[in-house]
Amino acid sequence: MARSAKARKTPAKKAAADNPDFILHSLQEAHEKNPRYDASAEEMLRFYEQMLLIRRFEEKAGQLYGLGLIGGFCHLYIGQEAVAVGLQSALTGGLDSVITGYRDHGHMLAYGIDPNVIMAELTGRQAGISKGKGGSMHMFSTEHKFYGGHGIVGAQVSLGGGLALAHKYNEDGGLCLAYFGDGAANQGQVYETFNMAALWNLPIVFVIENNQYAMGTAVGRSSAETEFHRRGTAFRIPGMDVNGMDVLEVRQAAEIAFKHVRDGGGPVLMECNTYRYRGHSMSDPAKYRTREEVQDVREHKDPIEGLKKVLLENGKTEEELKAIDKAIRARVAEAADFAESSPEPEPNELYTDVLVESY
Template sequence: MATKKKSKFSKEQYLKWYEDMLLMRKTEEKAGQLYVQQKFGGFCHLYIGQEAVVAGAVSATKEGDKHITAYRDHAHPIAMGIHPKYMMAELYGKTTGLVKGKGGSMHMFSKEKNLMGGHGIVGAQIPLGAGIAFAEKYKETDNVTICSMGDGAVRQGALHETFNMAMLWELPVVFLIENNNYAMGTSVERTSNVTDLSEIGESYDMPAMAVDGMSVEEVHNAIEKAAEHARSGKGPYLLEIRTYRYKGHSMSDPAKYRSKEEVEEYKSKDPVSVVLDIIEKKKYASEKQIKEIQDRVKETVNEAVKFAEESPAPKPEELYEDVYMQEDYPYIRDNKY
């Protein structure tokens, strides 16, 4: 009789993935509602549908590893263990936000959790990610940098310069292409004759692979493999993680460039629902326990909104703070400049 293959992942891991991804999803849904109600302004890019990517990235890496991404960055602090109230307060532009209300939707940072930021300039985080990895190598740590980008950022020239230098210097960086099929409203097929984006690494002899980004297990496995490669001193690794966003590029995008059938096809592979199905089939949690998780998530989201709305707005004079590290600039520190 054939023995049943044991899952690599524990019951606790599946439950954590489910709660984390559900919290990302519900927080983003609430952020979308609040944006429509004009509770906060600026740009707003939702991560709904892509939760498995950052959930798998965090579970596959270790404390000390650095994460840097683009402007679709609301879910990243949540995945890294930060209460969503601080992300929500940042959306509101409040002083209790992750960067004191000065970054907004596209610039979520956390020094404590090694989240090296969301970045609003398309592709800007690619050379920055390599630079962070260079610092880790210079300091002789065993930390890896996870540098995420969208499929649109792959068209930036900075990517090619960065890939060349990263391979030349064998930097400990894993490049993640979060390929959700569309750069704003333009499909990959309309922007490149190379639609298998993992092949881009071949020009630099960079090992690469394509990954099912709707499966948190597949994402975890791929990033774990890539991170170990980089951590062992073998240099960069490229992962094309094929995912999907259920909403438009931003809140101002009606997403009419894709069919309802396409969206529904991807929703049938929804990463949050898939993990819940596994939990139910393997009886990792009872209906009551699942309901408790869902209620806890709902309460956390409500707490986040309340915290953001009740937090103070920055004072005008705070505009001049956090511009420079004052210890490094004595003229500013001593008010001589």
């Protein structure tokens, strides 16, 4: 009895499918052949504006925290802007889902969500995107399919697997982008999710934002395998090693990874090597590294300055870019004023959107 066309494989294709090295390294090789996205002038300017908005927003959030207007924890995204902008600019709006940990303000801004409602959430106001009840660590927008903002280290990875399963079950053509950090990469639930995602061929891109220090310990002191993109090897998940300080490289990696997933190739593990300029949170003085180290990264690897150089080489003037910065600073100041003048939630808001179970 003849096998169906679906089951039929040529010897070459079968050899490739059965070869772990081919599966694991094919995307990285494609990325190395063409590492940077060929962006139009309009795209590059949009990337620049988005990254600059995140930078200025986070700087303002740090100021408001220092003034006592933002309470609780506050984890800033300064230095990591190219990761969220590069990846999320390649998503299909309204189709794909995103989930991340508690360093989440930048991801929401990269989605184009109104800075007013994000800043209002940071300051615990009714106008906030989670009605002032989530704060810095628990942003959420079902409209944009942004599912947090999660405070439990690594928990978003398992939830991201669930989102990917929903995409596959509903056959909606979407994928899930699940971010986590180098610290969360050592959580057991991460590997359980890797296993299920590979076993069920789920449409998910796992993104490790390796900012080098987790909560305050250098990766070399906390991880036996510091090349995190290799961590999917046991599950035959192809890995990608990406310069997370270059938005054009991140975007190109996204093009390759997303196509692989959308074509039914299953999960991808992408490591974006980046760097946070501030401490783990606003309460962290970051004494585990030198000021000289941080300054060196700022001077030689900053994602915004790097793209600014490309824009200047392509005809933009310093005056034009200064005008953009001025406009963005004004927009962020407007968001801060909006947040400060917005009312706090009414007492009865404590009982909305809260699930209470009785036994």
